[in-house]
Amino acid sequence: MSPSTSVKLAKKLVEQLWKHLAEPQSTYQLPEEAVFSNSIAFFGPQPIGELSGISTLFDEVYRPLANTFPVVHRKEYLFLGGEFEGGTWVVSAGEFVGEMQAPYLGIPASKQPVKMRFGEFYKIENERIVEIRCLFDILGLAAQAGYPLLPAFEGRSEVAPGPALDNGLCYNDKEPNESRKTLELVEDMLGGCNRLKGSKLASMGMADFWHEDMVWHGPWGVGSCYGFREFQEFAQGPSVASFPGRTGGYHQARIADGLTSAFTGWPSLKGHFTGKPFRGFQPTHGAIGMNIMDFYVRRDDKLHENWVLIDLIEFGQQCGVDLLDKLPSSTSTALENA
Structure with a gap:
């Protein structure tokens, strides 16, 4: 399989993974387990940290998100794929948009609309996801829920928008x-x-x-x-x-x-x-x-x-x-x- 074909298939796999959350007011359904390696390695933000295995991934990452955001829009504004040091990677970034209905990582449920930024790097081998590196803007979520955990800062505090020209989604092959x-x-x-x-x-x-x-x-x-x-x-x-x-x-x-x-x-x-x-x-x-x-x-x-x-x-x-x-x-x- 040529590298370009590998990247193309990997991008299609990750694109389909969260397709069911791509519209506003989507019901948070768990992704299909079949696309993940049973021994998947997950590197996430604290206090989640490093996890191993598909059961642990679902129990400590995806089910808590579904509990906190039962209705949500996973608004993706960056998507790209490529190879690095012999590995095939697909990258996704955007924000979860929805009402926070349950506590998340100790943050009280606001019961109000919030946005939580996410970034995800997926490593693909043999058409399976074998590694995920993921960060959420947990402190941004806490601030929206009424708990700013860092002092005032000079930068602008609004939740970051996507690309100005709407040119960050590379689902198809690029030059x-x-x-x-x-x-x-x-x-x-x-x-x-x-x-x-x-x-x-x-x-x-x-x-x-x-x-x-x-x-x-x-x-x-x-x-x-x-x-x-x-x-x-x-x-x-x-x-x-x-x-x-x-x-x-x-x-x-x-x-x-x-x-x-x-x-x-x-x-x-x-x-x-x-x-x-x-x-x-x-x-x-x-x-x-x-x-x-x-x-x-x-x-x-x-x-x-x-x-x-x-x-x-x-x-x-x-x-x-x-x-x-x-x-x-x-x-x-x-x-x-x-």
Whole structure:
């Protein structure tokens, strides 16, 4: 089987996986178990963490979601596929839109419409899903339910929208040369990030890779930035000030498809927390890593849009802080309600 055929089949498999939730007000039905390997490996956000096996995946991920969002719209706005280091990956990102009818991971049920961002990387072998890497914006969900667990931030706090030009869904084959151009641009940008000298933003040369009217959507607690100046001031600036000399590119998957690209790493970014406080966390003066997902859309010869999910709950644990301890102690977790 040629690589292109493998990617094409893998994309079709994942596209069909959640087709039943693709419309507003869909009843949350569990996906078909047959498409998953019995020994599937799942890497998720804290407090879910790493899981193994199809039964555990359904019991600790999908059934709790069905319990919390019995009627939901899984609104997908990014979808792409590709190969990385001999593996076939399919990537999906978007938001769950629905009323929160039961607690989730300790967050009390709001009984109100909410949106929860998601990012998912599926590894496919022999037409089965053998690995999933997944992040939810759990802190964003908590904030919408009335429990902001991080201090105020400079970025814009609205839930991130999808691509401005509605060009992030690559269900069909894209021109290989365009995919190659996008991947090379993203990898060149990563190379720039890794030229960081101390906390000097200019040392990375980011203006070479981003449009001036770029849009950057971080997780709740960081927020969205519109324009290169906001991006440097509210997103990259605070990060390099907290983690001088940080490096990235430690990826389990990194692909491009047409104008889109995505990567993830556990952790994706490494450094030492020796600088300024970060999002309410105090410096540990030790090594840190961040589990991150990045999704991009290119416009012409530069990057235009970037969606980022970071497991800040897991990062907090590295700093000795359990953010979910701030939630009401009487609330049962969604795992207990499954």
